[in-house]
Amino acid sequence: MNVYLVRHAESQYNAEGRIQGQSDVPLSALGLQQADALARAFRDVALDAVYSSPLRRALDTASRIASHHHLEVITDSRLMEINAGVFQGLRFEEMASQYPDAAARWAAGDPDFVIPGGESRRALMQRGKKALEDILNQPWQHVVVVAHGGLLSAALKGLLDIPAERNPFRFFNASISRLVKESQLKLLTLNQTEHLRDAGQPAERQSTEL
16 A cells, blocks of 8 residues: 655645644645645546545645545544644744743653643654554555644654654655555655645745644
């Protein structure tokens, strides 16, 4: 099985440098172009299924991919981004000034720190891993999963047995990464963005985990 992990195209909050979490924000104008570029990238792949987080920025990205293949998007709430609680909607400097203690604990990387009103990185890792495991157990050959940067990073750590304390992955908006399930699970590619050459991919908008 080939599983193509896609981070949603740029959202309005990405463009504004705001923490998204589970805020349901739309794609930006650039994000719409990136979503179309993703659809073109998968046009010649014989997709069996397209899964998505139900949050609009992911679902709108997934819908453009699925429409080329006459598929209905399968939504799974376990693919939603981390619940960022009191941080949601804030810029990072606002998070640090309004919630200095919580911001410092988040920045320290403790996987068991629960964001006030939200959840922990470990909880995110556990639900993301389970969602991808269930997809990997389906009888598909080519599957797209559209989700979020934090979720994809956490889920991959769980699948690949990387300790929760480590954070080695970061996903660009509208990037494609490829997992293959054979005798064992292999991560073949990470953060492919060649398909975005015509759509644009400003690096300064790619740095937020939340």
